[in-house]
Every structure is written in structure tokens, then in C-alpha cells.
Amino acid sequence: MVNQRIKIAMVAAALVAFVYVVPQSGSFVVLLATRAMAFAILAMSVDLLLGYTGMSSMGQAAYFGVGAYLTAVLATKFHFGMGWDFWLVVVLGILIGAALAAVFGLFAIRAGGVYFLMITLALGQCVWGLAYRWNSLTGGDNGINMSGRPNFGLDLGNEVIFFYLVFAFFAVSMALMYVLVRSPFGQSLAGIRERELRMQILGYNTWLHKYIAFIIAGGFGGLAGVLWAHTNGHVSPETVVLTTSVDSLLMVVLGGAGTLVGATIGTAIVFGLREYLSTLVPWWQYALGGVYVLTILYLPMGLMGIPSRLRQRFSQGKDEGSKKLATKPS
Amino acid sequence: MAIKLQKVLLGSCLALGLASTAPAGAEELRIGFIAPVTGIFAQVGKDMTDGFQMYLDEHGGKLGGADVKFIVEDDQGKPDAGVTKAKKLVLQDHVHMFIGGLLASTGYALAPVSTAEKTLYISSVSSADDLTQRQLSKYPYFMRTSWTSSLPHQPLGQWACDQGYKKAIVISADYAFGYETAGGFQKMFEDCGGKVIQKIWPPLGTKDFGPYIPTMKADADVIFTTMVGPMALQFPKQLRGAGNKTPIVGSGVSYDEFVLPFMGDEVIGDVSALHYSAAIDTPANQAFVKAYRAKFGKVPGYYSENNYSTAMWIDKAMQKAGGKFPGPEEFIKLMASIKLDAPRGPVELDDMRNPIENVYIKKVEKKKMFGYDKDELWNTVIKTYPKVSQFWTYGKEKFLAQPVYDRDFPPCKYCE
Numbered sequence: 001m002v003n004q005r006i007k008i009a010m011v012a013a014a015l016v017a018f019v020y021v022v023p024q025s026g027s028f029v030v031l032l033a034t035r036a037m038a039f040a041i042l043a044m045s046v047d048l049l050l051g052y053t054g055m056s057s058m059g060q061a062a063y064f065g066v067g068a069y070l071t072a073v074l075a076t077k078f079h080f081g082m083g084w085d086f087w088l089v090v091v092l093g094i095l096i097g098a099a100l101a102a103v104f105g106l107f108a109i110r111a112g113g114v115y116f117l118m119i120t121l122a123l124g125q126c127v128w129g130l131a132y133r134w135n136s137l138t139g140g141d142n143g144i145n146m147s148g149r150p151n152f153g154l155d156l157g158n159e160v161i162f163f164y165l166v167f168a169f170f171a172v173s174m175a176l177m178y179v180l181v182r183s184p185f186g187q188s189l190a191g192i193r194e195r196e197l198r199m200q201i202l203g204y205n206t207w208l209h210k211y212i213a214f215i216i217a218g219g220f221g222g223l224a225g226v227l228w229a230h231t232n233g234h235v236s237p238e239t240v241v242l243t244t245s246v247d248s249l250l251m252v253v254l255g256g257a258g259t260l261v262g263a264t265i266g267t268a269i270v271f272g273l274r275e276y277l278s279t280l281v282p283w284w285q286y287a288l289g290g291v292y293v294l295t296i297l298y299l300p301m302g303l304m305g306i307p308s309r310l311r312q313r314f315s316q317g318k319d320e321g322s323k324k325l326a327t328k329p330s
Numbered sequence: 331m332a333i334k335l336q337k338v339l340l341g342s343c344l345a346l347g348l349a350s351t352a353p354a355g356a357e358e359l360r361i362g363f364i365a366p367v368t369g370i371f372a373q374v375g376k377d378m379t380d381g382f383q384m385y386l387d388e389h390g391g392k393l394g395g396a397d398v399k400f401i402v403e404d405d406q407g408k409p410d411a412g413v414t415k416a417k418k419l420v421l422q423d424h425v426h427m428f429i430g431g432l433l434a435s436t437g438y439a440l441a442p443v444s445t446a447e448k449t450l451y452i453s454s455v456s457s458a459d460d461l462t463q464r465q466l467s468k469y470p471y472f473m474r475t476s477w478t479s480s481l482p483h484q485p486l487g488q489w490a491c492d493q494g495y496k497k498a499i500v501i502s503a504d505y506a507f508g509y510e511t512a513g514g515f516q517k518m519f520e521d522c523g524g525k526v527i528q529k530i531w532p533p534l535g536t537k538d539f540g541p542y543i544p545t546m547k548a549d550a551d552v553i554f555t556t557m558v559g560p561m562a563l564q565f566p567k568q569l570r571g572a573g574n575k576t577p578i579v580g581s582g583v584s585y586d587e588f589v590l591p592f593m594g595d596e597v598i599g600d601v602s603a604l605h606y607s608a609a610i611d612t613p614a615n616q617a618f619v620k621a622y623r624a625k626f627g628k629v630p631g632y633y634s635e636n637n638y639s640t641a642m643w644i645d646k647a648m649q650k651a652g653g654k655f656p657g658p659e660e661f662i663k664l665m666a667s668i669k670l671d672a673p674r675g676p677v678e679l680d681d682m683r684n685p686i687e688n689v690y691i692k693k694v695e696k697k698k699m700f701g702y703d704k705d706e707l708w709n710t711v712i713k714t715y716p717k718v719s720q721f722w723t724y725g726k727e728k729f730l731a732q733p734v735y736d737r738d739f740p741p742c743k744y745c746e
Contacts, residue, residue: 026421026422027421027422028417028418028421028422031414031417031418031421032414035414132505133504135736135737139438140505140506140737141434141435141505141506141507141534142434142435142438142458142506143409143435143438143439145438145439145441145442146442147442147445147468148446157446232410232413232414232439233413233442233443233446234409234410234413234438234439234442236409236410236435236438236439238408238409238410238435239410275411275414275418278403278404279403279415279418279422282367282404285368
């Protein structure tokens, strides 16, 4: 598909432009962009489940949380992960996110639809409860403060250097997930999303496919958590709270599920409104609410659905446009 | 396709283009103020901001001769958001100091920002004990104008013991603030000879105390409570409704002026302790209460008073500095050299940068006060412990040698 090449080129161009412009735009913007990118990894992991596999997980904050808490606990209690061993923490963060997802998946994957949503929600709340109540490890409600960022030749305490690092993780995550969803495995996930029964009849072990997707998403969630902990320098139960899961889900829906890029755009818009617009005007919540409502009403496919909508409007009769609208762009 | 590209680029450029940094003015004092403007704590955040703003308005927007640029940022009651906003204030607005933070967890999250950005952080409400105790050395640019959670409750333990109460039940919200308030009370109460025979930790935000009230032991002489927000309204109502007549001594926030107007007559006679009461009968406080009430239509609670007196304190320090901000470390020294006469009474800093202040034991009474013509609930001061330090009478070394007050410290020796 030549179309796909153009898309990749455009995303790459946008990323290059982004990484070129941001460091020149003031340190607060750098900070916001860093936060948004770390969170975008989480949003993309949600998209992997929601957009590609058709599972709306309401507990993604759990993996995010364990990644973040792992980082903070290792850094403060064991002074581990502040030098070159930061990379080890990254690996551990991914593993712990994946491991937790592997456990939770056993409970959650057996259910579908709203039951899946409820189970993931409950399991996510378990992790929140643990963070809130396990005072000796997590500091309870007060959370954990980390002193400074890792320094391994590269001093991550420098906001711009840290921005580049998070950007690298973000870009690589996006690329990996893109490869994943384009792979035969990813195609089978899309098949499950569209009609699970048919996939079963075709001989696919759909439970296993969903389970693996769930674990992979958990791993990316853990990675996002590690980066998030270092972005804030502070981890608290607020990181793991239900709102984080809901936010990530809303971001995906806002940007357009099943596109990865949509998850990123959704994250950028929510962060832009919530953390940038809120410094300018007191009514930012109305703006955010308005964006959500309008998107749901007029763009059920999210913001990424705009091009095909426009194409359909301006070139009615051509089958390309209407076909695009009928099936989600992948 | 081109549309998509345009959108992406437009989006990113739009977000970035807005971000030009403000140039630093010559002789102005830039103060960032972090409070919840949205979310469940929005009303408290407004009280905080109102207190500070009121002092500014009374003084023509100047502190110590310097024009003040007062920038309020919304932390939504979330530590993470607070950190982002603090960094925004420092990096983009180049503030000389940032003030505020409501929740203890926000205080813990903001203090490291002050260290990392080498910018003064004045905690004007947030009361997390350890920031000015065992962790202070990590935060050289941090000071507090408010209180530590345990500060008023150690005297309260003494007072309860002096009343002849022997056995107490602690029922307190299940988070750090609840542990620290209850810990302070229990430590002193037991050191004085009392016994805490039961500890109950209802989760933050509990509205139905039905499961807890029947389990409370009947042989207790007194109940210590720390309830926040809607819990504060519900607990006394349900306790008395269940026929339990045991006297209550509580944390000041359970009966703060913020909740008091919404309470029923069942709270009359309940005792609480705090470093402020709107009913302190001094001319300074009367003037403050009247001015505040005329402006905002309500009686000020400690959220407002603490921020009002923080502004007053900064004013005095800036006067000493000659109207020019001398840098955070020097400024803290100036703040420490001032003995402030705030509406809450005399306040000064101890050598751990926490206030030494009066603690008021208060009893809820229905009466007329300050010439207002209606009978209202007031926190009448029945005893004043003057110049209370966060270390109470234990002494700094001894106090700091013990762990921070927690769910399990002091241990419940007399619980069965």
C-alpha cells in the first residue's frame, strides 16, 4: 500500500518537526512535551487493546503505576537506577508491567465487553488500594519523592536531554507497536476485534492472542510509568488512580482508536488543554468537556477520522472516501 | 493526506507558539500561588487565594514596597499537577517564590521542586510533619508559615488528660494527615497517663459511619476525631444520632470555620484544637474577621488566615530587604528574624523553619460574636497554649529520634 508509506513519512516528518521545535520553545513547553510523550506511550498501549483488539481496559493505570512505583522505590530505598542502571530499571519496569498484566489477564481476558471493563477496573483499583495503604513501601497518600534524575554520562537532570531521551522511547515505542499491529499477529487481533467467533472457527486460539496483546500492553504501560516517575520526580497514589486509566482511554477515543497516532494526538490535546490552557484561563474544563462532547457526537472515529470525513464530503461518489469511513483506518 | 499533515503541524506549532516567555520586570515581586481552583477542593482553594489576595488588596498590591505580580495556578488537588504548575511558575513566569499547596501530599511533591529549581517555596497550608522535621535537610529553599499536622494535637492530648479523661478512642481519616494528627494526640495523651483503647481508620471520603459507630467501645471517656470535608459534617451527626454521648475532642479541621456554618446543633460542646479560631477575641482578629466577612460573606477559617498572615509576613520581610528580593536563602533568614503579629496571634519561625505559634483549644458554642446580630456557631477559645513548637515539650532531639507519626506509631499498646 503506497498510502501507508506516505502516512509513515508524514508521521516521521511531524516527529522530526516536533523534536526540532520543542527544545527552542521555553523550558515549560519542554516539560509539558516530556510529560505528554511519557503519557502517550500509555495511551498507545491502551489503543493496542481498545483500537486493535477491541478490549476497553479500564485498568491501564495499574501497569503505569507499578512501573512508576518500582522506579521510585528502587531509587529511594536502594539507590538503584540513578546511573547506568537506569536502563536496567527500564527493563525491569517493562517486565513488571508485563508480569502484572500476565496475572491480571488470567482474570480479565475470559470476559468480554463491559465485563472485561469492570474486571480491569476492579484490578486497577486493587493496585491503587495497595499504593494507598502499603505505607512502609509506598509512603501511602504522601507518595515517594525522588531526588534528581539518573546521570550516566548523560545528565538527565537537564530537561532538554531528558526530553530527547523520552522522545526516543516514545518514537521507538510507537514504531514497535506499529510493527506489531502490522504483523500477522496484529492482523489476527484486528480479526478478533471484528468477529471473535469467526476467528475461533478459523482455528485461532483467540484467548491466547488477547492474552499476549494484554501482556504487551502492560509492558508498554510499565515503560511509560518508569518515564513518568522521572518526569515528575514524585510518585503518589494519584498516579495509579482510576482517573489515569479513564484519561488514557478518553485520549485514545478522542484521537481515534486503532490508529496509534490518534492516541498521541489525543494525549497532546488533553495535556495541552489541561496543563497549558489551565495556566491561561479558568474555564479550561469547559473547553476540555466541549472537545470530548463534540468528538463523540460528530467524530465517532476520533480526530483521526477527520480526513476521511472531509474526503467523503468533498468527493462524494468516489468509493475511496466512503469505504474509508466504513472501516477504521489501520 | 495533506490535510492530515497540516493538522499535525498546525497543532504542534500552535501549542508551541503560545509559549513565549514573559520578560522579567525591574522591581516587581513575582509570587506564584498554587491552590486547587477546580475539583473537589476548589472551595478550599478559593479560601486560600482569598486570604492572600485580601492582604494584597489592603496594601495596594504591594508587599514591602515592591509591586506584586500574583499568579494563581490550579493544582486540581493533585500532587502531579501541582508539580507541573510549580515548574511552570518557575520556568515560564520566573517567580521569586511559590506559595500554597493544600494537601500534605502536594506539599511533599512541591518541596523537591524548590530544591531542584533553587526557588523559595513557602508552604502556607500543607502540614505534612516530616517536611520540617526529618526531611528538612533535603529542602534548603523551603519554609512553612502554617503548621505541622501534629502541632496542635500534642497540646490537645495534654488538655484531654488534664480534664481527667482516662480512656480514648481514636477515629481518624485513613491517610497521612489523619495518622499525624492522631499520633500527636495519642503520644501526649498516653505520656500523661491516658490510654488509647481503640483506633479506627475510616477511608477518606466516608459518608456512612454506620459500620464504625457500633464497634466503638462503650467504656471510653472521650473520642478523638480527624474528619475532613464531608466526613466532618456526617460523623458528629451520625454519632449523636446513634445515641453515643461520649465527649469529642477533635482535630481543628473537623470543626474549622470552613465546615462549621453547615453543622447542626449536635456539635455544640465539641472540643477541637488548632492554631487558629475565628473567635479569638483580640482586636486584630476581630478586625480581620469583620473585613473578611464584609468582603467574602463568610467567616474566615484557617485556610484564609494562614495565607493572609503569610502575605503579611512576606510584607515585613520585604520591608527589611528594602523592597528587593534578596534570594531565597537570605529571604528565609529575614523571615526567621521577624516576630509576626498575625490575626491568629504571635508567630515566629523555629530553627527547623516551622512556625512557633499559639494553639487554641476551642469549644463549639452557639452565640453572638463581634457584634453580629445572629446566633451562630463559633469556636470559642477555652484555653490557649502559647508559643507551641512542633516538638511540643519533648525537645527537638528526642522528638526527631522517634519515627514520624504513622498508622502504627505510636503503637496501640492498650488496644485489645
